[in-house]
Amino acid sequence: MLPSFRGGWPAAGIGLLLLFPLSSPDAFFLDVFTTGFLLAAFAASWDVVGGIAGQVTLGHALPFGAAAYACALLTSLAGWPLPLAVAAAILLAAAVGAGVGTLSAPLSGPFVALLTLALGEIAHEAAAGNTFFSGPGGYAWGGEGGIPVALPWQDAPPFASYYVALCFLCLASFAMLRFSRSGAGLILRAVAGSPITAQASGVPIARFKRLAFTVGSAFAGATGAGFAIHVGRATATDLSLELSFQAATFAAVGGRGTIVGPVVAALVLHVLFQGLSLPPAARVLLYALTLMVTLRFFPGGVVGTVREAAWRVRWKNGTGSFRRRGRGRPGEGGS
Amino acid sequence: MTARFGSLHRLPLVLLIGTAAVFLSTILCVSPGGPALAASLPGTLKIGVLAPLSGPYAAGGTSFVQAATLAVEQANAEGGVSGRRVEIAVGDSQGRVDVAKAEALRLVSREKVSALVGAYLSEETIGVMEVAAAHRTVLIVPVAATAEITDKVRRDHARYRYVFRVGYSLxxxxxxxxxxxxxxxxxxxxxxxxxxxxxxxxxxxxxxxxxxxxxxxxxxxxxxxxxxxxxxxxxxxxxxxxxxxxxxxxxxxxxxxxxxxxxxxxxxxxxxxxxxxxxxxxxxxxxxxxxxxxxxAAWRGVSPDATAYVERYEQRYGAPPVGYSDTLPYDAVTVLVAAWRTAGSVDSAVVVPVLEFDAFPGVAGTYRFDAAHQARWGAGPGTLHGxxxxxxxxxxxxxxxxx
Amino acid sequence: MSPLSQVLLDGIFAGGTYALMAAGMALILGVVKVINLSHGAFFTLGAYVAYALAERGIAHPGAAALLSAAIAFAFGVFLGKSFVNPIRSHPFALPVGTLACALLFEQAAQMVWGPHPLSIETGAPWVGPGGLLIRRWGAIAFLSSAALLAGLKGLLATRPGLPLRLIAEDEEIAGSLGMDVEAIRYLTFGGACAMAAAAGALLSPSGAVTPTMGRAPLILSLVVVIVAGMDSIGAIFLLSIGLGILGNACAYLLSPQWSYVALLAAVSLLLAARPAGIVVLAGRSD
CATH class of the missing domain: 3.40.50.2300 (Response regulator)
Structure with a gap:
């Protein structure tokens, strides 16, 4: 029954999400969902680097925050119009990604995680500990309080933000899915699976690793700019290790390398734990327990483990005989 | 093994149904939620309190909420606001500006609070200011010290006139x-x-x-x-x-x-x-x-009010207050309730002028606000000295x- | 005393504290082949046990270290047996899962002991040659990390440590030799957690005890362990001490605010110069 419904379920989900604001929820719910959409796009962009290309990055907040800061500085300080600032922010994020990708291309495994962690933390320290600019109030901008984004509107209606963020998430996920299924995406999966084999077949792996970082960072940057616009400012938290860990967490729970998995995991986890307004202690305990229990029973992530199981069943039935077993990332075709 | 994977095979379906159920239930919860809540507690006034209660800033946030709770209890013991009881609704800002804004929205749009007290960190507070301004809700800032808060009030009084800081500026x-x-x-x-x-x-x-x-x-x-x-x-x-x-x-x-x-x-x-x-x-x-x-801000022995506050705090929570992240929130709630009593209303349009021109006794002394809605602290005469x-x-x- | 020599001595001690945390993480990375992000939580557990004992009048660091090691060993064995071992084949699930475990512990600690910082008396430092101050906790950290790492090295070099070494190198051979690989793994995990808790108990007087106190040392020990690798215990010790001295020298001579950035930049440069790490890691699948 699964193959016959392929593609239908996401459409149903999007339909539900489109319907949701019309059922008169309050501004808080719309805000939680808006943030959830942005986090979901961020988790998916992590997956392009950490899942598809297998470069586990712990500094994915770097392009996110760089774009958020660029958006804030260009609108508030330089007075650029918002669309231009967003475009520049995305370009900057892509350039940052290309830089990180170049630096980390010779590395493998945990060294990639370590280098990206170090670069992200350096950027966070620089943003939190410094006040570079004096804004128009005589006090310094920057530091932990961040920099405001000058917006052409005041108090955006919550459902407008909701629909824009949802639209962005759909487009971005679609684009990232297409990328992951393109020729480059397949090569990246090969690089992730076995760099040596990929290199032996003539793939310039350094270039493809850089490509993954650039593409993933560009999407992270778009999300970061969107986040800064939604919140109204770029703060040092946008560059924090916690944010990078959050993206990796969503990817692990949803299923690394599936794009859809991290999106669904980010949405469900964020909406459940921020939207239900549980008491703080209960929220943290339940969140941590949910992560542990999910990972204990779906160690490849929910979508990843289910796909792996589905493929094993087919393999056993003789329909998917060419699939390899081991790594829990069967790649294409399962959705 | 095959049987187990066979049941897993159907999991996406189960998950999607589960997700849909969550969405539907939230939709169902929300629609009747607002009016029902307001109707269930007739005559009660609510103060929204925002502070980080989890993560690295939980220590300051917890004593913040404890002191605010104490202040509300004291206000109720003194007869509430023209006979109406005062309650607090708490939001966990988690030390993040996006969460602080979302929680402020929840307190305003769902809990229907009449005023906000918070938040703790400067960046959280700047985010909450926007929510307060958009919803014309009074916001009393107890500890966040950044100049940006009062600067916004000074430069755009019409929009930010609902924001007052009882804590000291830098x-x-x-x-x-x-x-x-x-x-x-x-x-x-x-x-x-x-x-x-x-x-x-x-x-x-x-x-x-x-x-x-x-x-x-x-x-x-x-x-x-x-x-x-x-x-x-x-x-x-x-x-x-x-x-x-x-x-x-x-x-x-x-x-x-x-x-x-x-x-x-x-x-x-x-x-x-x-x-x-x-x-x-x-x-x-x-x-x-x-x-x-x-x-x-104040200490046991500074005034009879301060001593009474410290003793109540110690009795209630087992340890004396530190005099900063608890005393200032306590005074924030006290000032707010006093303004409500004087105004005879919780309507922001009436309360803001009262806050602007009146004087309010608190634990640390008598609070008066200047043109930028900053309480007067300092070393000179007519100010709170700490x-x-x-x-x-x-x-x-x-x-x-x-x- | 000359301020610079004091700063450098303190740097050696700071390096000792990194090494103390890194030893357990390296053991887990080598034998269980897992990056354990709950290590900081066990460190915090040790500090709280030391505080609870000090509050009851038992301020002996040895007693606190022993008791907290026993508690952490029990929890560590549980975690290793029921969580880590079953999902070991998914190397990415484990750092995230253990991070969730750390969150769980931080919240539990906040509920049990409260979110407010707690503190144990430090004890006056000893005065060494030339008026140099020897901070008690620093000397303890340095000596115990040296002893721990030397002990670990000794263990791995001798007969009782053979199973650990064999599993670290080739678990299939170890299994075929009739070793209970699973049991050795979760016992190792428990032992490493006990080491973290003992470190927390020993270092607790040096600062404030809070639920999130394990986060900062976790990152730096993670850096040390990944760069140095498990295979060379000497490299872990030297790198820790080197980073400790570098961080302190930077803070004193340049700017304290940038000491963290300087450490991370040094590590990044080290990685750029030696992309395979100081010591090439063996048996890593992800």
Whole structure:
């Protein structure tokens, strides 16, 4: 029954999400969902680097925050119009990604995680500990309080933000899915699976690793700019290790390398734990327990483990005989 | 094995149905939620309190909420607001601006609070300001010290007129510290703080204010949270031989730094700008070979009100307040309730002018707000002065302002 | 005393604290082949046990270290047996899962002991030659990390440590030799957690005890372990001490605010110069 419904379920989900604001929820719910959409796009962009290309990055907040800061500085300080600032922010994020990708291309495994962690933390320290600019109030901008984004509107209606963020998430996920299924995406999966084999077949792996970082960072940057616009400012938290860990967490729970998995995991986890307004202690305990229990029973992530199981069943039935077993990332075709 | 995977095979379906169920249930929950809630508690007034209750800032946030709870209980014991009971609804800001904004929205749109008190960090508070301005809800800021808050009120009064700060601004803080340093006959001081914006700003403002008293900085350093280099800072601060070291960090790192400083410079006096070192249990673990001064908004013995507050707090929570992240929120709620009583209404349009022009007695003294909606603190006449105490083995002694 | 020599001595001690945390993480990375992000939580557990004992009048660091090691060993064995071992084949799930475990512990600690910082008396430092101050906790950290790492090295070099070494190198051979690989793994995990808790108990007097105190040391020890690798215990010790001295020298000579950035930049440069790490890691699948 699964193959016959392929593609239908996401459409149903999007339909539900489109319907949701019309059922008169309050501004808080719309805000939680808006943030959830942005986090979901961020988790998916992590997956392009950490899942598809297998470069586990712990500094994915770097392009996110760089774009958020660029958006804030260009609108508030330089007075650029918002669309231009967003475009520049995305370009900057892509350039940052290309830089990180170049630096980390010779590395493998945990060294990639370590280098990206170090670069992200350096950027966070620089943003939190410094006040570079004096804004128009005589006090310094920057530091932990961040920099405001000058917006052409005041108090955006919550459902407008909701629909824009949802639209962005759909487009971005679609684009990232297409990328992951393109020729480059397949090569990246090969690089992730076995760099040596990929290199032996003539793939310039350094270039493809850089490509993954650039593409993933560009999407992270778009999300970061969107986040800064939604919140109204770029703060040092946008560059924090916690944010990078959050993206990796969503990817692990949803299923690394599936794009859809991290999106669904980010949405469900964020909406459940921020939207239900549980008491703080209960929220943290339940969140941590949910992560542990999910990972204990779906160690490849929910979508990843289910796909792996589905493929094993087919393999056993003789329909998917060419699939390899081991790594829990069967790649294409399962959705 | 096959059977197990067979059941897993159907999992996406189950998950999607589950997700849909969550969405539907939230939709169902929300629609009747708003009016039903308001109707179920007739006549009750709600104050939304925003503070970080989980994560690294939970210590300050918890005492913030505890003090606000105490203030509301006190207000109810005094008959509430024209016979109506006052309640608080709490939001966990988690130390993040996006969460603080979302929680402020929840308190305003779902809990239907009449006013907000919070948040804790500067960046959270700036985010909450936007929500308060958009919903024309009064926001009382107890601790966030950044100049951006009052600057916004000054520059765009029409939009931000709902925001009032009871806590001290950085220039006021520096003014009170300068007066204290001058009283202690300090000539050269060292400043150590966390490497964040408001600590840098406090250090800079203090340098300007202290210069008027002929006091100069001998050393200043800021540590990073990732690898706080307490030992080298302590060694360098001691080597600069200032008359006193000012510890500009209200958080837990102030305790760690003070311990390291006492190891290398047991005879160097220290002034903490308040916060963690106002805790008697912590102070008990610090060698008092030289004075440890702590600044506070108020302290036991400053006034009968302050003493009564400290005793109630201690009785209720088992430990005395630290005089900063609890006393200021307490006064924020007290000021708000007093304004409601005077206005005879909780309508922001009526309450804002009352807050602007009236005077409100609190634990730390009588609050009056200036044109930028900043409570008047400082060393001059007609202002709130705060308190400086010195830790002794048997508790803290008030040393300044002289009584 | 000359301030610079004091700063450098303190740097050696700071390096000792990194090494103390890194030892357990390296053991887990080598034998269980897992990056354990709950290590900081066990460190915090040790500090709280030390505080609870000190509050009851038992301020002996040895007693606190022993008791907290026993508690952490029990929890660590549980975690290793029921969580880590079953999902070991998914190397990415484990750092995230153990991070969730750390969150769980932080919240539990906040509920049990409260969010407010707690503190234990530090004890006056000893005065060494030339007026140099020897901070008690620093000396303890340095000596115990040296002893721990030397002990670990000794264990791995002798007969009782053979199973650990064999599993680290080739678990299939170890299994075929009749070793209970699973049991050795979760016992190792428990032992490493006990080491973290003992470190927390020993270092607790040096600062404030809070639920999130394990986060900062976790990152730096993670850096040390990944760069140095498990295979060379000497490299872990030297790198820790080197980073400790570098961090302190930077803080004293340049700017304290940038000491963390300087450490990370040094590590990044080290990685750029030696992309395979100081010591090439063996048996890593992800």
């Amino acid at each position: 220039p006021q803080w520096a003014e009170m510290i300068s007066a204290f340093l001058s009283d202690r006959k300090v000539r050269r001081y060292g400043f150590v703080g966390a490497g964040i914006r408001w600590n840098h700003e406090l250090a800079g403002t203090l340098e300007r204010m202290a210069a008027a008293h002929g006091i100069t900085p001998a050393y200043s350093a800021f540590y990073s949270a990732g690898n706080p280099a307490f030992d080298p800072i302590a060694v360098a601060a001691a080597a600069a031989s200032p008359d006193i070291v000012i510890l500009g960090d209200p958080g837990r790192n102030s305790v760690s730094f003070l311990k390291r400083l006492r190891e290398v410079a047991p005879a160097l006096p220290v002034l903490s700008v308040g916060g963690a070192l106002g805790d008697a249990r912590l102070a008990a673990s610090i060698p008092l070979s030289a004075p440890v001064y702590v600044q506070a 308190t400086f105490v010195r830790w002794e083995r048997d508790g803290a002694r008030i040393v300044f302002p002289p009584r």
